[in-house]
Amino acid sequence: MSTLIDEIKTLIIETLNLEDVTVDDIDPDAPLFVEGLGLDSIDALELGVALHKRYGLAPSEDAEEAKQYFASVRRLADYVAAHRNH
Amino acid sequence: MGSRGAPSYLSMAWMPEFSLEFSFRRWSAWAPAMADVGAWSLWAHKETSLADHEEVASVKAMPPLLRRRAHPLGRAALEVLYAPALDYVNQPIVFCGRHGEIDRSLAIQHALAEEGRVSPQEFSMSVHNAIPALFLIAKQSQAPITALSSENQLVFSGITEALTQLADGASSVILLFCDAPLPTLFNPFIENEPTCFAFALEMTEGKDYRLAYTPPIASLAHEKATSALPPASLLPLLRFVLDETRSALPLTETADWQLQRLAPETCRV
Incomplete structure (x- = not known):
């Protein structure tokens, strides 16, 4: 799982052009949005597209569910591990 | 008029005042390898030219989470807005670019197709x-923005827009121009700029410059000006402002509209 966590951190850094942020800078349990990394709603959309391309995840129709798995890198890794198609 | 005792209603005071005279108070510019005012001064006097170079403006003054959204052309524009020399204080911004960050639009179209x-x-x-x-999000400012684009005569359009904002009550307006070489796909179609650049001029009320209209037939300089005019490029404006030996810059293809220098010493370089 730690490999997947690092993979997702790298995906976030590359997809969102997070200059000066390294894999080690991202706390896997810190919030991704608003607090913590400070990402915004456009970043959420961007990540959704990237997750679809990389892992074949369908964008969630359920906003509450999306909130849950976008809460932190660890939650996102759990979700990817359970739902990935490739 | 008052000295001859004319009634006050005969004075011109009832007419809305609108002058086409103005000043540029501050300026800033960014292009690759142009480190300081001295470098721009040499360029303005045609002792150097702008080099095509990969350098990207660092925009260190902007929070990284916002800065990451800008491509090289946007970063050049942001760098001149943040420049201490411009001393930005919530003025309206007139943002002028012939094409904007067109590499971005092109990538979107490719992605859509593929x-x-x-x-x-x-x-x-x-x-x-x-x-x-x-920039305004980063500054938490609610200043108005106008974004203009045209292939030709954009300098004329930008100056006109900034003048209307002065006439509308703004005490100063930031007039920003930026451009970059286009993606190679467009090469057959367009006159390209030498490199990515941006410059900003703070326009205020004043009497250092005049936007002047001369009917083409009456203009003695018409033929000469037309042949010397690169209609699309934005850089001649900055060169004109920095080179105080020049008295007029044609702004339109027929040179009927000109930017004229009124005072010998103008922009504080």
């Missing part, structure tokens, strides 16, 4: 006013 899915981040930044808007 994958059918575009990047929301790129799409959200692909409108022409996105770059000055990013």
